[in-house]
Amino acid sequence: MGMRKVAIVGAGITKFVRRAQETGKELSWQASKMALDSCNLTLDDVDMVTLGTAPDAFDGVHMKGEYLSDGAGGIGKPYMRHFVGGGTGVFSPIHGWFHVASGMADICLVVAEEKMSSCHPHPAGAFLTIFDHTTEQPLLPTLMWIFALEMNRYMETYGITKADIAQVSVKNKLNAMDHPSAQVAEKITVEDVLNSETLCWPVNRLDISPASDGAAAIVLVSERVARRLTDKPVWIDGVGHAIDTAYWATRDLSYPRYVETAARQAYEMAGITEPDKEIHIAEPYDPFDYKELHHMEGLMLCPRGQAAQLTADGVTARDGNMPICPSGGALGVGNPIAATGLMKIIEIFLQLRGEAGKRQVPGNPRCGLAQAWGDLMQMGTVVVMRN
Amino acid sequence: MAITEKITNTTTPTFWEGAIPVRYVYTYGLAGEKFFRTVKDKGTFLATYCEDCDISFVPPKVYCDRCFNELDSYIDVGTIGYVETFTLSFRNMDGSEKEVPELLAMVRIGDTDGGLIHYLKGFEIDEIGIGMPVKAVFKPKAQRKGSIEDIIGFGPLK
Amino acid sequence: MKLEDFELRGTNLKSSDFKTGKVLTTEWEPDLKYAWDDGVAIGRYLAELGKGRIIARTCYKCNRTMLPPRMFCELCFRPTDEWTFVKDTGVIETFSIAKVNWDASRRGPKEPPLLPAVIVIDGASEGMGIMHMLGEVDPKDLKIGMKVKAVWKKAEERTGAITDILYFKPVAAKKKAKKKAAPKTRGKR
Numbered sequence: 001m002g003m004r005k006v007a008i009v010g011a012g013i014t015k016f017v018r019r020a021q022e023t024g025k026e027l028s029w030q031a032s033k034m035a036l037d038s039c040n041l042t043l044d045d046v047d048m049v050t051l052g053t054a055p056d057a058f059d060g061v062h063m064k065g066e067y068l069s070d071g072a073g074g075i076g077k078p079y080m081r082h083f084v085g086g087g088t089g090v091f092s093p094i095h096g097w098f099h100v101a102s103g104m105a106d107i108c109l110v111v112a113e114e115k116m117s118s119c120h121p122h123p124a125g126a127f128l129t130i131f132d133h134t135t136e137q138p139l140l141p142t143l144m145w146i147f148a149l150e151m152n153r154y155m156e157t158y159g160i161t162k163a164d165i166a167q168v169s170v171k172n173k174l175n176a177m178d179h180p181s182a183q184v185a186e187k188i189t190v191e192d193v194l195n196s197e198t199l200c201w202p203v204n205r206l207d208i209s210p211a212s213d214g215a216a217a218i219v220l221v222s223e224r225v226a227r228r229l230t231d232k233p234v235w236i237d238g239v240g241h242a243i244d245t246a247y248w249a250t251r252d253l254s255y256p257r258y259v260e261t262a263a264r265q266a267y268e269m270a271g272i273t274e275p276d277k278e279i280h281i282a283e284p285y286d287p288f289d290y291k292e293l294h295h296m297e298g299l300m301l302c303p304r305g306q307a308a309q310l311t312a313d314g315v316t317a318r319d320g321n322m323p324i325c326p327s328g329g330a331l332g333v334g335n336p337i338a339a340t341g342l343m344k345i346i347e348i349f350l351q352l353r354g355e356a357g358k359r360q361v362p363g364n365p366r367c368g369l370a371q372a373w374g375d376l377m378q379m380g381t382v383v384v385m386r387n
Numbered sequence: 388m389a390i391t392e393k394i395t396n397t398t399t400p401t402f403w404e405g406a407i408p409v410r411y412v413y414t415y416g417l418a419g420e421k422f423f424r425t426v427k428d429k430g431t432f433l434a435t436y437c438e439d440c441d442i443s444f445v446p447p448k449v450y451c452d453r454c455f456n457e458l459d460s461y462i463d464v465g466t467i468g469y470v471e472t473f474t475l476s477f478r479n480m481d482g483s484e485k486e487v488p489e490l491l492a493m494v495r496i497g498d499t500d501g502g503l504i505h506y507l508k509g510f511e512i513d514e515i516g517i518g519m520p521v522k523a524v525f526k527p528k529a530q531r532k533g534s535i536e537d538i539i540g541f542g543p544l545k
Numbered sequence: 546m547k548l549e550d551f552e553l554r555g556t557n558l559k560s561s562d563f564k565t566g567k568v569l570t571t572e573w574e575p576d577l578k579y580a581w582d583d584g585v586a587i588g589r590y591l592a593e594l595g596k597g598r599i600i601a602r603t604c605y606k607c608n609r610t611m612l613p614p615r616m617f618c619e620l621c622f623r624p625t626d627e628w629t630f631v632k633d634t635g636v637i638e639t640f641s642i643a644k645v646n647w648d649a650s651r652r653g654p655k656e657p658p659l660l661p662a663v664i665v666i667d668g669a670s671e672g673m674g675i676m677h678m679l680g681e682v683d684p685k686d687l688k689i690g691m692k693v694k695a696v697w698k699k700a701e702e703r704t705g706a707i708t709d710i711l712y713f714k715p716v717a718a719k720k721k722a723k724k725k726a727a728p729k730t731r732g733k734r
Contacts, residue, residue: 013548015555021568022556023416029450030554036455038546043455060411060573070452118411124649125409133581134403134591135613136676138708140647145661145676148641153663156639156689180548181555201642201658201684214555245619249663249674250612253639350548357549401583401591401705408648410574412563417556423569533569 003101007226007233008093008385010039010219011346016183016334019117020213024059025071027215028113031339032073035109035217039229046219047105049074051081052092052112054337054374057126060118072111072217078104085130086287086374087241088112089216089341090381094239096220097383106222113215114336123211130376132246144208146377148200150253151290155202157254158305160293162202166193167311168289169206169331175318176328178358181343183334184210193289209287209329214336216343232353237367238272238384240265248376259298259373262380266369267300270384275300279384280365281351282322283344285372286329295371296324298380323361326351341372345383352387418447421461427533430525433461434499445501466523468494468541471502475512494521494541506540520544586614589628595705597697601669603627609670631668633695634716638663638674642684658684664693664713680712692716 012034014020014027022030028051036042051072053064061067065081072079082088082095089112096110116123127143154160167190176185188206196206226233242261244251251257263275272278284295293307301322302310310316316324327333327347330340348368350356371382415423418435425433435458436443437451444451444458451458473492477485490507492515507515508524521541531537562568583591586602590613593600602614606621610629618625640662644652652658660679665672679687680696693713703709 011546012551013553015553015557017555017557019414019558019560019563020555021414021417021420021558022554023414023419026416026418026449027555029455033450033455033457034551034554038551043453057407057409060409060413060575070448071450073452073455075452118413120410120412122649125647126407128647129405129407132613133405133579134583134587135707137405138403138706139661139676139678141661141676142643142645142647142649144645144649145641145643148643149639149661149663149676152641152689153639180553197644199643199645200661201644203641247611247613247619249638249676250672252672253663346548350546353546355547357547401588402580403583403706404578404580406578407575410572412570412572414558415569415571420569427569534571 004103005223006097006100006220006236007223008218008236008345008349009221009226009229009233010035010041011217011349012038013181013216013343013346014214015181016212016214016336016339018183018210018212020115024061024064024068024113024115027115027213028068028071028111031215031217032071032109032111035219039219041107041219043073046073046077046107046109048078048099048108050092050095050099050108050110051079052083052088052095052338052342053081054083054085054088054114055126058114058116058119058123068113072113073109084241084374084379084381086285086337087341087372087379087381088338088374089343090345090370090372090383091241092338092342093218093220093236093345093383094241094381097236097239100220100222106225108220109217110220110342111215111217112338112342114338115213116211116336117213144200144203146248147288148203150377151202151288153253154290154294160305160308162194163190164308164312165290165293166190166207168286168292169193171311171317172286172292172325172329172331174332175326175359176332179328179333181214181333182328183212185328185332203288207289209331209335212334212336214334214339216339216346218342218345218349232387234349234352234385234387236383237386238266238268238270239382240269241379241381243375244378246376246378248378255304256294256298256373256380258378259295259371259380259382260300262382263299263371266382266384272384276302276322279367279369280322280363281326281348281361281368282324283327283329283347283368283370284324285341285344286325286331287335289331291373292325292329295373299369299371299382318359318361326356326359326361341370341381344370344372348385352385418449422446423533426525426537427531430528431466432464432496432523434464434496434501435460436462443499443501445496445499445503464497464499467544468496468502468521468523470515470517470519470521471495472517473507473515490515492521492541505538507542508540509542586616590614591705591707594707594709595703597700597703597709599631599633599666601629601631601673603629610668610673612666612669612673612675629668631666635664635666635693635713637679637687637689637691637693638665639689640679640687660684660687662713677707677710678712679714681714
């Protein structure tokens, strides 16, 4: 395609917490500084900066991109913000990839930040206005409704139970116990999930990731720079993103077609024809436990309706044949929206380098994938990486 | 092919009204907490300084935005500043007219590179010149809460 | 690099730290109000709701009858062609039993749960659902695939709003043989 190869060479992350004392700028700096330190670069070396952050209405800062620019290292440099709702964090490396693959930059710092705790009474309230102002808002919807509606439809279509789905929450919260950023890591059982407060049936409290504050950052470089900096570059071999209609009630809620479209782009670019065999490890977006299953199917990692069975069989456990969310995911590490997606990219980066510590999956994985999803449940973003 | 529906009734456009009903509670951050604590308790301003870039920040930052150094020592830079630029505002935030026009200035603090935007108090507009020294006027200590409103404005040195 | 080799930052506060003033904060309540123009398609949609009818819009190219109505077809990317009245009955595509309000606050013990649903309206194309509420039903009896019918506000109380339909209620369906349908996906649109 005439594009240059792009590698990830460094990563940084903050702890994910419910209420951070740090400002969004300070969180951004903490993650960005760590990312540059991790690959022995300085801000001076950086050609371009991209920043991912979800709605301004979370942080309560209008033009959040501009506000965060100094903490993200953007001062005096080409600096761009991108935003595709919950899909933002995996769009971040795609945005950075554009800069480096095109030849515009040799070194691009990619930063993602979210500070949801500023929003009261609850960040969920900021979502009221993502619904159509005339035909939906008067019904006073909450974001949880559409998840509950989608989860119910998914269960009905494939004959899956709440207990089948709860296993995802159990697995991810357990995996997160080994992640130093984790906010809600704990050892729980399927019964704990089923007995937790019912919020919007079929969604219980432990089916959902928390609201979080946090930031993450990675360093993307061209092949020439990568060879100079490290003997363990992780290559971004495929990227894809796609959006579906905003008339969400007219979509097939049992299958995320937009994720499949995005995945097909990324697979084609990476030369992947059998994703279930060629992808060894994946971090699909899991803000709700059923979404991990939904997304595994959209990513064609398993046939439709089969993801719950794979989970029950332990295939998606950290020591299973296809580890899914070995980081602990949004359900365990926490969900500062944009930063979560980049946390997933960082997890694959570390896993492919064999540097994931206690979270390391066995078998030297060579190919991994991270995916996020967002806007009005309509945006899919996919990145395929290899070592 | 053009728009197929012609709007003939233009006198009663219909619309739907609403709001985004949220409010925000912001923390000041690591550096902001120190800065406003000191305003509240001591009535003075703190700065941070990056030796490598020879640049100082008021309000302070925990990092240098030029080189990303961590800045963790805080310097008391006093309460005297210099008018960097000023304006006379006749309008409130919502566009309505102010009863009494207000003088606003950007005040560079001490010999730092940073400064605050605040009111000028106790001046007529023709008394003000760019570069003139001014001094922060604080609310009485008991009334301070640790916010930008603890500062009434900047007034004459004496 | 390993994350474990770094001292990860991020200072977690407790909610009590705010109440006791351990951390300084500042508050802001935005005072912004909006008037959103209905536009052509939704303007007519609301006007018809005020008359107790549901109107859709049809694209001759893909033959979809779309709800909510729109003046352009987002798939064919051309103007839509015709106004089409649809029924005020439909089928529950999916539903939830919600015990939280829009701001994530919990509904009180005496407040009934809210019953949001996606309802595919009869007369619109397959899968053309709208979000609305269910009512006059015990939540335990709700099932995907149930037939429902709109319950309208009284004519004199209607304002030309989506809330002119109070909710959809199940219509007594013929007793179906009780057998579990094999799972199947909906066809591609």
